[in-house]
Amino acid sequence: MNVHDSDRMRRMILDAGYAEVPRYEDADIVILNTCYVRENAVDRVRGHLGELTRLKRSGRLKKVALTGCIGAAEESETLRRQFGIDLVLGTHNTYELAEFVGLPTMEETYTPELPGTEGGHSAFVTIMTGCNYRCSYCIVPTVRGRMVCRSKESILSEVDRLVEGGTGYVTLLGQTVDAWRQDGERFCDLLEAVSERAPRVWFTTSHPSNMEDRTLRAIGERETIVKRLHLPVQSGSDRMLKIMHRGYKAERYRRKIEVFREAAPGGTLSTDIIVGHPGETEEDHEATLKLVEDCQFDSAYVFKFSPRDGTEAANIGGVVSQEVAQKRFVEVLRAVEGNAFRRNRAKIGAVEDVYVRHGANEEGRAIGETWSGHAVHLKTGAVPGSYVRARVGSAGPHVLYAEPIR
Numbered sequence: 001m002n003v004h005d006s007d008r009m010r011r012m013i014l015d016a017g018y019a020e021v022p023r024y025e026d027a028d029i030v031i032l033n034t035c036y037v038r039e040n041a042v043d044r045v046r047g048h049l050g051e052l053t054r055l056k057r058s059g060r061l062k063k064v065a066l067t068g069c070i071g072a073a074e075e076s077e078t079l080r081r082q083f084g085i086d087l088v089l090g091t092h093n094t095y096e097l098a099e100f101v102g103l104p105t106m107e108e109t110y111t112p113e114l115p116g117t118e119g120g121h122s123a124f125v126t127i128m129t130g131c132n133y134r135c136s137y138c139i140v141p142t143v144r145g146r147m148v149c150r151s152k153e154s155i156l157s158e159v160d161r162l163v164e165g166g167t168g169y170v171t172l173l174g175q176t177v178d179a180w181r182q183d184g185e186r187f188c189d190l191l192e193a194v195s196e197r198a199p200r201v202w203f204t205t206s207h208p209s210n211m212e213d214r215t216l217r218a219i220g221e222r223e224t225i226v227k228r229l230h231l232p233v234q235s236g237s238d239r240m241l242k243i244m245h246r247g248y249k250a251e252r253y254r255r256k257i258e259v260f261r262e263a264a265p266g267g268t269l270s271t272d273i274i275v276g277h278p279g280e281t282e283e284d285h286e287a288t289l290k291l292v293e294d295c296q297f298d299s300a301y302v303f304k305f306s307p308r309d310g311t312e313a314a315n316i317g318g319v320v321s322q323e324v325a326q327k328r329f330v331e332v333l334r335a336v337e338g339n340a341f342r343r344n345r346a347k348i349g350a351v352e353d354v355y356v357r358h359g360a361n362e363e364g365r366a367i368g369e370t371w372s373g374h375a376v377h378l379k380t381g382a383v384p385g386s387y388v389r390a391r392v393g394s395a396g397p398h399v400l401y402a403e404p405i406r
């Protein structure tokens with residue numbers, strides 16, 4: 001979401017006649033677009049602001065803006081005063097940046113109506129912002145507000161414009177994309193409509209309580225949808241899921257995965273898992289390991305719990321010690337990677353049409369993605385956005401290594 005927001009801001013700034021420069025020293029204006037998910041985010045922003053203040057005092061830098069989730073949080077007022085920031089914006093009023101950089105005032109009332117990337121081979125399209133859940137550990141509902149769904153007409157017209165401009169890969173974006181709805185239509189209806197217009201489609205992030213079986217089946221059935229599901233589970237223990245206010249039980253999650261595996265047998269599945277949330281016992285941790293084993297994830301983002309001010313979990317008892325959290329973190333990671341490695345090795349010898357996401361680096365190695373959602377490293381000079389037919393030669397726990405077939 002932040003990458004997408006940064007991209008919009010970049011376009012606004014370019015429209016205003018500015019050029020992008022790689023170093024603070026060369027800039028007239030600096031816009032810090034921030035994330036607030038991890039505790040040390042504010043410390044890092046302070047570090048940047050300190051450096052920018054020095055440049056401003058020396059007269060080299062004219063203006064500094066702070067945007068994104070930290071801009072929407074309470075700390076932003078302290079930061080504004082301490083560092084003399086010229087403009088502080090949250091996540092809902094980025095359009096105000098236009099005036100700051102000398103463009104006519106924009107009328108948009110909320111972020112989703114702002115246009116996304118145009119003409120790139122791959123683009124994000126925001127379909128909703130905010131979140132109606134209240135997960136114990138998460139700051140998102142506080143800084144991004146309640147869910148606002150963008151209209152289907154607006155989404156589809158953006159997709160059409162992108163595809164006409166040469167975009168070959170559209171990713172539908174939102175905190176809980178599968179919660180999208182409008183006038184009786186649900187996310188699956190939108191996904192199907194987009195999959196008829198764009199040559200390649202994916203979406204993230206989903207919530208298990210909103211995920212409908214028909215969406216999972218559509219992933220398998222629709223040719224243009226990448227067969228990759230990211231469905232955060234967070235814990236395998238019902239007790240922890242309740243403490244976290246996730247709104248589902250592990251069994252429901254398992255059932256969803258069964259439907260997905262049946263609908264898209266070769267597809268990939270990833271998740272988010274938090275270890276060491278306050279109150280987590282050894283038994284809860286075992287339940288998570290069991291779920292990891294049962295679901296056979298292809299990858300997972302495993303996080304050690306870190307308390308965020310302004311969230312419920314920052315103030316509840318049952319704190320798990322760092323040592324225990326670290327041990328659990330390693331155990332979950334090992335379990336995920338063991339499964340992933342096994343599944344990836346089973347792909348050796350397969351011939352795949354690989355979508356090139358990033359062109360070759362200095363060593364000539366490009367990064368791509370199969371239709372099943374596997375990340376692939378391959379030696380090719382093909383440009384981003386093109387497809388290369390390749391045979392998988394070897395595999396690691398995180399990526400496949402493939403050779404183009406001539």
Ligand code: SF4
Nearest residue numbers: 131133135138140175
């Ligand atoms: S559903 Fe996701 S974004 Fe919403 S509160 Fe929970 S973790 Fe945060």
